[in-house]
Amino acid sequence: MSRNDDSIWWRDITKNNLIDDFVDSGFSGCFSCCCKNGKNILFWHSLWLGDQSLRELYLDLFDMSTIKNCAVADVLIWNNGKHYWELEALFRGGDATVFSDGAATDFSIGAATFIAVAAVRGLSCWPRFCADVNSYIPIELEKDNFVWRINPGKEFSVSSVSNIINDSKSFVWPTHLFILLKVMWELKIPPKIKVFAWRFFIEKIPSKDELLKRGVTSILNKDCVFCGNHPEVISHLFFNCHVVKEIWKNMYGWLGIKEVLNGVNFLDFGVIQDKVKNANHRLKINIVWIAIIWCIWLMRNSIIFKGEAFCCDVVCSNIIFLSWRWLSFGYSKFSAIYYEWFKLPLSCSKAI
């Protein structure tokens, strides 16, 4: 599938193991996988055994699995060219209490695994699950392929994304959202950022409120990491928090677009598309907009996971640098050096 005439975006997806990013982004059903060595295919989530994922087919087993995001290769053992499926590894280190009504709370990990595996084996679906997986013959020395399922030629294209949204009843996105997704999709930004922006627009960012809705109970502090005064919901985290507002204010001050859009409007990606008539300016503003939400998310994660302190200047510098990098890599006509971009973002490199 990964041929020279594929879109750059698609090539990046297949080369960079981004498939796991699709699990929650509405994309996983759009690919089928030709599993070879299984290194880039998610065991539970990807479509590699028929038309349904193993997660959908064997929900009970998926719930009991202790490694839900493993690759197919993680449960494959190779020995002199022969393969073995080590399916019990999917339940290793399981919480024995799940399987034994609380009776085994003090068991060691080994014992817990034993009980977990025994419980799994006791399920009526276990033999069918083993037979399904065992019927598949992987190829040790070949890389996995991915096939875009939507259009007949199996080529990935922007128009096929449009078709999914137009045709599929499972997508219930309103028209204006689809237009925003299309605008974002056509920006020449790194694939990982596109996936993030896609999730952002369809409200699948794993913010604390989203995780709580999904039943994650390990979140001790539900508040915004920036101000500590408000529950972390997406609208607050990215737009309404007074700390984050400073970032937006600095950035649109830097862009010099105060006269065109007021602060509230600038927050809305859709309004930019309507109000900024100059296509060159619009493109740059769109890219900066995506860089802003990305850098806010990175800062939020650094505070939570690395204990870093918030610094508005750091976030703003990152936004200016990243947007310049994306423009320089994605648009050959954009030839501004960093200093020019920093000084006069909208007037440098007039045509892109």
Ligand SMILES: [Zn+2]
């Ligand atoms: Zn806040």
